[in-house]
Amino acid sequence: TSVSRGIAAGIRHYCKNTPTKLRVSQALSGAELGSNIKVQGWVRSVRAQKANVFLHVNDGSSLQSLQVVASSELSDPLLTFGSAVEVTGILKKSPHQKQPVELDAKQINVVGECNPVDFPFKIKERHGLEYIRQFPHLRCRTNAFSSLLRIRSEATAAIHSYFKDNGFVEINTPIITSNDCEGAGELFQVEPSGPDYADGENFFSVPAYLTVSGQLHLEVVSGAFSKVYTFGPTFRAENSQSRRHLAEFYMVEAEISFTQSLEDLTKVMEDMFRFATEHVLAHCVEDVDLFHKHVTPGHRDTVDAMIKNSFPVITYREAIDILRRSSERFAFPTDWGCDLKTEHEKYLVKHCGNIPVFVTDYPYDLKPFYARDNQDHPERTAAAVDLLVPGVGELCGGSLREERLNLLSARLEEYLDLRRFGSVPHGGFGLGFERYLQCILGVDNIKDVVPFPRFSHSCLL
C-alpha cells in the first residue's frame, strides 16, 4: 500500500492524457491504476445507494475531491460531512465524465469524528462569506475559504517570482520600529506585558511601534542595491470598521534606484499586477472560478478587461478636471488641492473604462515629506502616483523620493546621511495585498481575503 502524496498532484497526473481539466489531491501521485493506495482527507459529501456508498474526500490540495466508492458494508454512521478519514483501496478509472479516477474502497477508517448537528456548516449548503466569517477557526473547511487560501498562497508566490525574475533582492524590513514613516500618527505601540516591565522604562530604551511601511528601511538598502522589495505585514491603529481597512494587512513595497521618472515606477506596478493576475488565473482555475461564478458573479469580465488593457495615466490636474466636468454629485469637494476620496477614485476608474488607472503629480502638500518636489510653480506638485482599481479605489501609492539634501527638510539624521553618502535618484511604491485580492476576486469585504482578520474590537484567536 503506497501512502497518499496529495490528491491535486495525483489527479493532475491522471489528467495528462484525458481531455478533462480536473485536478484533485494528495493520494495518487505516481500510483498505477489497479494498485492499492491509502488516501487521507475530510469527507465533503456522502451519498448512500442500495449497494454502495459514495464519498468525496478532500485534502485541501485543491477544490476537487477524490470520489470513493464503497460497498454498503463499509458504511459507518460516523462517516459524516466534515469527518476525517483514511481510505485504503484500489485506484480505478472512473466510469464518470466528471473525474478521471476513483477509489474502490477496501477499508475506511474514521480518524476524526464530526457531529453534523454541532458543526456549523451543513452538507450541500452554500454558506455566505458573512456567515462563515463568524467561525474563524473553522471557515477554512468551506469550499469558498479554502479556495481563497490557495489563491492567496499562489498570488504571494507569483509576486515573489515577479520580483526575483526582475532582479530585485528581498529585504525583511522590521516590524518593530522606532520611527513613524508616514507621520500619520495611527500607530500601535509595543511594550512587554507583565509585571517585570512595569517600571515605565522602554524595553528598547525608546518608544517602539509596529511598522506602517517598510519604505524608510528599503531606502536604506537601496543605497547599495538598485532594486529591492519587501512583502510582509503592516499596521494601522485605525478605529474604523470599513470594508477596505484592517489593523494588520500585507503590503508589497519596492524601491528602485536610479529612476528617471514616474514611468520607471508605473511600469513595475503594471507589470507586477498583470504578471500576478495572469499567474493566479492560470494556476488556480477552479478556485478562481468558484469566486467568479458563485461568490461574485460577473466579475470575470472586469478582471479580463484589467489584464487586456494597458493602464491609462492621468495627472491629478486632469483627474480634477474630469471630476468637475462630471454631472455626479460628490459628498467631498473637488477643488485643486483637495485629496481624492473613495467616491472620486471610483468615479475616475469608471470614467476610464472600469480598468486600473494611474493618477500622477499630486499637490505637494498632499504627499509625505519624502515625495520629490516637481518644482513646477505656481502649482507645485510632487512626483507621486497612485494606482486606482475597480471596486477598491487606491491599490498602490508611490513616488520618486526627494534625493536632494538641500531640499529635504526631514529631521531624521539617518535619513539625511543616506543623502550625504552616494545619494541617487530613486523611487518606490507600496501595494495593499488584501486590496489586490479583493480587486481580482471581486470580494467586497477585506475581512474575507485574510486568514485571521484584525480590526478595532476584534482579534479572534
Add this chain to the structure above:
Amino acid sequence: TSVSRGIAAGIRHYCKNTPTKLRVSQALSGAELGSNIKVQGWVRSVRAQKANVFLHVNDGSSLQSLQVVASSELSDPLLTFGSAVEVTGILKKSPHQKQPVELDAKQINVVGECNPVDFPFKIKERHGLEYIRQFPHLRCRTNAFSSLLRIRSEATAAIHSYFKDNGFVEINTPIITSNDCEGAGELFQVEPSGPDYADGENFFSVPAYLTVSGQLHLEVVSGAFSKVYTFGPTFRAENSQSRRHLAEFYMVEAEISFTQSLEDLTKVMEDMFRFATEHVLAHCVEDVDLFHKHVTPGHRDTVDAMIKNSFPVITYREAIDILRRSSERFAFPTDWGCDLKTEHEKYLVKHCGNIPVFVTDYPYDLKPFYARDNQDHPERTAAAVDLLVPGVGELCGGSLREERLNLLSARLEEYLDLRRFGSVPHGGFGLGFERYLQCILGVDNIKDVVPFPRFSHSCLL
C-alpha cells in the same frame, strides 16, 4: 544607448561562453559587445594610472563589480569610494582574466557624492562585522553585509520553493494575536499610542500581543489542508543580549496532517535544510565564499559535512546517557528530566560528528501542552523532536500534536473545537531562520544575519 538591466544578469550573459565563474551586475543584459550602454551603481574602488582611471562599479545585484576604464580626462575629484555614478561607454571584451567584459567610458556622471573622510567605511579595508554593526543605515554598503542580504533573500526563496514543490499551502498567520501559544510569558503587548486611546479600553476589546508562534493558527488551517506552512516574523520580549536571541526574528513553521510518527516531521526538516542549503551554495557562490573564506574561515568543511551526511536521530534518553558518560564538566545538571542547555546541545552535536542531530521523545513535562503524550509509563515522554546543529544548538523544534480530545487539557475553547470536528493526527515544527543563516555561514552573532536587529535596549531606525 540602452540602459542597464543589472550587472549580475549582464555578466552572467557574457560568462556563458567563458571558462570563468564570474558574475557581475545590472547594465549589460542583452547588450552586444561594442554597443553603447549606460551603467549605474556605486564606486567600490578607484585606481588612477598615468593615462587611465580604473573604477569598479557595483549595483548590488552581485558581489562582482563591473570594471570601468576611463581616460584621465574623465577623472573627477568627486569620483570617490562610495559615490554613485552613471557611466556611459562601450562594452568591450576585457583583456584581463578576472572579468569577461569591461566598460570603456565615454562619460561619467557623479549622481551622488560621498565624502570619504566622513564615510565610516574605508576603501580596501576589510571592516569586521562588529564594526559595521554600528552603522545600521549604511552597513549594506559593505561587501560582507550586501552578500549577507543576497544570501538571506535567496535562502528565503529556497525555503518557499521547497514547500511549494512539496504541496504545502502558505498561510499568513497573524502577527497580532489574543493568545499566548507557548504560555512562555515573554510577550509584547500591543496598544495604539496617542491620547485618543488613553481611556484604558483595549483597541481589540481584549489584550493583544505579538505572536510567539503561528502554530495554533496553522493547526486551525490544517483541519482542512494536509500540508501548510508559514514563514514570517515572530517575537519574544526576552531581556537578553545573547548571540542567539533577538526580540524579532523569522520563523519557518509547518504543520502536517495525518502524520504517523515523528519520522514524518524529521524527514521534512532534514529535506528542507538540505534543499535550502544546496540551493544557497549553488546560487550564491561568491557571496557564500566571502563568508567561508574571509569572515568565518574553515566553516565550509562543516557545511559540506552537514549536507553530505544524513542526520542521526537519538532519543532524549540516549542523549542523557551520552552526556552522563562524557568526561566534560557541565554547568547544568544532566539528570533525566532536566532541560538540555546550550552546552549540552553543543556537546551532543560534536559527539555525533559535528553534523545536525535530532533528539526525540523528551520528558512530557518539558514540552508544551499540545505535544502528544507517548503514554510510555513510567517515564512518560512526549512525541517531540529538536534539531540541534553545529555552532548554534537548537535550530528546529517540533512535535506530534495531541489530537485526542479526552487527553487534551487545554482551556482554549476553539482549540478543543478543532478536535471535535474531524480531528486528525498531525504534527509540525518551527525553524529559526536567523539561526539557520548563522549555521550555514558560521556567523557567531545573530545580529549580523538580520537587516535591522531588534533586541533589548536597541531598536535603531
